[in-house]
Amino acid sequence: MKDAVVIGGGPSGLAAASELAKKQYEIKLLERNDELGGLLQQCIHEGFGTILFDESLSGPEFADVFIEKVDDAGVEVELNTYVKSVEKKDDHFEILTVTGEGVQNISARSLVYAIGCRERNRFEIKIGGTRPAGVYTAGTVQRLVNLYGILPGKDPIIVGGGDVGLIVARHLHLEGVDSLMMVYPEEFFSGLPRNAQQCILDFDIPYKPRTTVKRIIGEKKVEAVELVEVDENWAPIEGTEETYGCDSVILSVGLIPYSEKVEELGAVIDPRTGGPEVNEFFETSVDGVFSVGNLVQIFDYVDDAVKMSFVAAEGVDDYLKGAGRKRDEPVRLKPGKNVRSIVPQRIAHESEGKIKIFFRPGLEKENAKVDIRSEGRVLKSFKKRYIRPSTLEELEVSRGVIGGKKEVVVDVR
Amino acid sequence: MSDDVKEVLCVRCPKGCRLKLLLGEEVAVKGHECRLGEEYGKKEATDPERVVPSTVKIMDARWPRLPVRSERAVPLVKVEEVIEELRGLEVEAPVKKGDVIVENVAETSVDMIAERDMEREA
Numbered sequence: 001m002k003d004a005v006v007i008g009g010g011p012s013g014l015a016a017a018s019e020l021a022k023k024q025y026e027i028k029l030l031e032r033n034d035e036l037g038g039l040l041q042q043c044i045h046e047g048f049g050t051i052l053f054d055e056s057l058s059g060p061e062f063a064d065v066f067i068e069k070v071d072d073a074g075v076e077v078e079l080n081t082y083v084k085s086v087e088k089k090d091d092h093f094e095i096l097t098v099t100g101e102g103v104q105n106i107s108a109r110s111l112v113y114a115i116g117c118r119e120r121n122r123f124e125i126k127i128g129g130t131r132p133a134g135v136y137t138a139g140t141v142q143r144l145v146n147l148y149g150i151l152p153g154k155d156p157i158i159v160g161g162g163d164v165g166l167i168v169a170r171h172l173h174l175e176g177v178d179s180l181m182m183v184y185p186e187e188f189f190s191g192l193p194r195n196a197q198q199c200i201l202d203f204d205i206p207y208k209p210r211t212t213v214k215r216i217i218g219e220k221k222v223e224a225v226e227l228v229e230v231d232e233n234w235a236p237i238e239g240t241e242e243t244y245g246c247d248s249v250i251l252s253v254g255l256i257p258y259s260e261k262v263e264e265l266g267a268v269i270d271p272r273t274g275g276p277e278v279n280e281f282f283e284t285s286v287d288g289v290f291s292v293g294n295l296v297q298i299f300d301y302v303d304d305a306v307k308m309s310f311v312a313a314e315g316v317d318d319y320l321k322g323a324g325r326k327r328d329e330p331v332r333l334k335p336g337k338n339v340r341s342i343v344p345q346r347i348a349h350e351s352e353g354k355i356k357i358f359f360r361p362g363l364e365k366e367n368a369k370v371d372i373r374s375e376g377r378v379l380k381s382f383k384k385r386y387i388r389p390s391t392l393e394e395l396e397v398s399r400g401v402i403g404g405k406k407e408v409v410v411d412v413r
Numbered sequence: 414m415s416d417d418v419k420e421v422l423c424v425r426c427p428k429g430c431r432l433k434l435l436l437g438e439e440v441a442v443k444g445h446e447c448r449l450g451e452e453y454g455k456k457e458a459t460d461p462e463r464v465v466p467s468t469v470k471i472m473d474a475r476w477p478r479l480p481v482r483s484e485r486a487v488p489l490v491k492v493e494e495v496i497e498e499l500r501g502l503e504v505e506a507p508v509k510k511g512d513v514i515v516e517n518v519a520e521t522s523v524d525m526i527a528e529r530d531m532e533r534e535a
């Protein structure tokens with residue numbers, strides 16, 4: 001019987017596993033791929049680690065720091081191991097895995113899910129037309145280019161102006177595609193200014209704001225797309241359609257937590273984040289089952305994701321020791337005015353210490369005020385220099401502020 | 414855009430002000446909303462620099478490509494030249510993280526280094 005089994009060997013899983021092994025627990029880490037590092041192995045650009053190490057590392061370099069920690073701490077790692085299902089028993093969990101050698105059973109006292117997210121596809125954003133070859137998600141293209149050296153086409157179009165699309169645009173441009181174009185429905189790039197500047201503007205790559213792809217054209221292979229302009233509500237403007245010739249379509253239209261597995265176990269899913277609801281120690285609504293990283297919500301900075309894994313490790317530690325007194329009724333945290341989502345969704349413990357709250361703003365605003373309120377009274381206010389929906393915001397509050405309340409709401413004005 | 418005006422995004426905070434740089438003996442920055450932006454704009458106008466990430470072909474390794482980057486930032490105008498020099502380059506596994514893959518790439522006095530270990534695999 002393991003004290004904890006960590007599922008997923010990306011940065012969040014690595015951080016949680018090494019932290020727990022350092023506390024002398026017996027830990028197993030299961031990863032479906034044949035190497036550790038998760039998404040970071042394909043993110044060859046730099047920009048990782050600026051918060052944790054005050055240094056700008058590439059994805060593989062950042063991952064390596066935590067792979068070494070897992071090694072040093074004596075975590076038992078199993079690669080090529082896919083977690084098929086998990087069953088909850090009275091005081092432990094039975095994990096069923098599929099490996100090269102066959103099916104295997106593992107027992108654990110607690111679980112940490114760190115299985116990340118998936119990319120949204122064309123049907124989720126309702127792109128019509130035929131179904132030819134040559135339609136990819138941006139993450140797949142990043143993998144093809146950076147690990148295999150394969151280009152998706154000679155004249156690709158990128159749909160979506162977020163960070164993943166921006167980074168992929170630079171790779172494609174530098175690796176020598178003939179022509180490249182980016183379209184997105186926002187008024188300006190939704191990714192970080194740094195990526196917009198260094199990936200698109202630096203190289204004069206053409207882009208069209210307030211534009212999306214209405215349908216894909218082509219029988220066997222992509223031959224063109226029909227572009228259409230959109231208004232500020234992203235509704236297509238009739239009569240603005242135009243055909244754009246291209247041989248591949250690359251979608252960078254958002255990431256969604258991989259929450260099916262924890263849902264099967266009975267965890268409550270928050271429709272706003274798409275991930276499981278968690279408390280301040282990242283424990284889901286199923287006792288002893290924790291979730292970290294992009295599975296909980298999409299983090300913009302891997303540094304933040306990893307820091308939250310450390311918090312989760314403390315929670316697992318308390319759980320295993322039977323320490324940490326839980327309240328009879330948790331305090332519910334709810335998104336209020338101009339807030340899209342909030343994590344954690346509940347505060348369950350009595351302990352001391354500060355709580356980190358993450359929220360995604362619902363609007364773009366300068367000098368925004370953030371209020372934490374309960375029953376009509378403002379408990380605490382924060383000032384934010386500049387907020388926008390594409391950037392996750394963080395608040396730190398001491399427990400005293402929200403202690404004893406039933407429900408606490410976060411508003412932006 | 415005329416030759417003596419350059420537009421860049423300030424990257425110092427999430428606001429991303431769109432700066433206009435009026436180039437000349439004295440650089441003037443417009444469109445910034447705080448001092449940081451002015452500072453950033455001046456640097457961007459005189460000598461913008463970037464770290465360059467890319468990949469090179471690697472033989473006998475787990476993956477067909479090895480990720481590499483410039484050890485430090487190189488002048489922006491040199492980025493395409495750096496990439497050009499990497500084209501067609503082939504290395505052989507094993508490689509260790511930090512190994513120098515190209516010395517003094519494109520005469521920038523900056524080296525290209527490996528971003529990760531790649532063991533030899535048959």
Ligand SMILES: Cc1cc2nc3c(=O)[nH]c(=O)nc-3n(C[C@H](O)[C@H](O)[C@H](O)COP(=O)(O)OP(=O)(O)OC[C@H]3O[C@@H](n4cnc5c(N)ncnc54)[C@H](O)[C@@H]3O)c2cc1C
Nearest residue numbers: 008010011012032038039047083115116164293294301302
């Ligand atoms: C294109 C792109 C660019 C990015 N750029 C930046 C950047 O510049 N700076 C920055 O700070 N962040 C960046 N990020 C974000 C960063 O990559 C993520 O925040 C981070 O990788 C999340 O880590 P994770 O461990 O939660 O998930 P992942 O890295 O996705 O790891 C999840 C792991 O779980 C494994 N797994 C899944 N299901 C199972 C199963 N059933 N059984 C076993 N194993 C399983 C997967 O194989 C994977 O290894 C970027 C992300 C993308 C996609």
Ligand code: SF4
Nearest residue numbers: 423426429430447450
């Ligand atoms: S100029 Fe100031 S406010 Fe504007 S993006 Fe730069 S740092 Fe932010």
